[in-house]
Amino acid sequence: MRTVGVVVNPIAGMGGRVGLKGTDGKVEEARERGAEPRAPERARDALEALRERAPDIEILAYGGEMGAEEGRAAGFDPEVVGEPEGEETTAADTRAAVRAFAERGVDLILFVGGDGTATDVASALDELDADIPVLGVPAGVKVYSSVFAVRPEAAGRVAAAFEDTETREVNDIDEDAYRGGEVRTRLRGVVEVPVAEDLQSAKQVHAGSTDALAEAVADAVEPGVTYVLGPGGTLGDVADALGVDGSPLGVDVYRDGELVVRDGSEDEILAALGDENVILVSPIGGQGFVFGRGNHQISPAVIERSEVRVVASPRKLDETGVLRVDTGDEGVDESLRGWTKVRTGRFEERMMKVV
Numbered sequence: 001m002r003t004v005g006v007v008v009n010p011i012a013g014m015g016g017r018v019g020l021k022g023t024d025g026k027v028e029e030a031r032e033r034g035a036e037p038r039a040p041e042r043a044r045d046a047l048e049a050l051r052e053r054a055p056d057i058e059i060l061a062y063g064g065e066m067g068a069e070e071g072r073a074a075g076f077d078p079e080v081v082g083e084p085e086g087e088e089t090t091a092a093d094t095r096a097a098v099r100a101f102a103e104r105g106v107d108l109i110l111f112v113g114g115d116g117t118a119t120d121v122a123s124a125l126d127e128l129d130a131d132i133p134v135l136g137v138p139a140g141v142k143v144y145s146s147v148f149a150v151r152p153e154a155a156g157r158v159a160a161a162f163e164d165t166e167t168r169e170v171n172d173i174d175e176d177a178y179r180g181g182e183v184r185t186r187l188r189g190v191v192e193v194p195v196a197e198d199l200q201s202a203k204q205v206h207a208g209s210t211d212a213l214a215e216a217v218a219d220a221v222e223p224g225v226t227y228v229l230g231p232g233g234t235l236g237d238v239a240d241a242l243g244v245d246g247s248p249l250g251v252d253v254y255r256d257g258e259l260v261v262r263d264g265s266e267d268e269i270l271a272a273l274g275d276e277n278v279i280l281v282s283p284i285g286g287q288g289f290v291f292g293r294g295n296h297q298i299s300p301a302v303i304e305r306s307e308v309r310v311v312a313s314p315r316k317l318d319e320t321g322v323l324r325v326d327t328g329d330e331g332v333d334e335s336l337r338g339w340t341k342v343r344t345g346r347f348e349e350r351m352m353k354v355v
Contacts, residue, residue, distance in 0.1 A: 005061070042112060043152070062080070062083070062096075107133070118134075118147055144284075215241045226255045227278050228251060228298060228302065231250055281295065303327065314345070317350060
């Protein structure tokens, strides 16, 4: 019988909607801004999908909110292999969970978090010189490594049925540099991951000019309309074309020639919306995610009050294939799926499928 070790980083993703771009060292600030945990719910979604496909699978979990609670909520009776040391869970707890799983010879480690959690898992396996396959349930703000499933439910399905594994990289982004508008990645580990179609690719950085595209988008803005500008280089070029000092990796709100909100949280964005609102976003290179990776501030509540327009260079779309959404709200995700127009130049558009 296959055994799966489950470890959850319960604070993963808390900084996203409140505009912190990560939770490392920012948990208290996130809570002060009203952040709520999102990892436990996404863990339950993954485990429910796992139980539906493989109800007799054996689950080992770390104690409390680091896996055991979520396992029971999904209908499993997990074997608890350890408990967090303090009131606040830490990276050391995650590494301890991995060591406990390795001692018991699990067939897969299913972790719930972001790139920081992936780094903790990879480093613990490296210290043990263990080659246990791992699979990430996306729950963090930074989910750019190629060790994650595209959605929590997909992670559960893959965990239940995978047959082969392949080597993939764990990369983490320097959060301080990220908050300052610079994407600075480091290779933090190499791990075995199940072979499956529902795994995301690593984030890719695309060179090339998007000046004509940015100018065309800027020329098309209308008076009285509120524009929510997503993060990334393409929308940074749009902000430049609009003549405003946007936040390179944050979410800005623009209306009638000025920034109403710079680097806003979900609440700030919602408060700034008007009667007519447009969200401008560009997919993550290589992954295709339009929502759910690095832009949690553009929440389901913001999306429901806005028209969504996607912009991207032809090269980015060529290497992406399809677009993806993972807002955490299945109803909103379903409303976004299907074929959509993507603006690729001054006059050019391309039809892309959102899955």
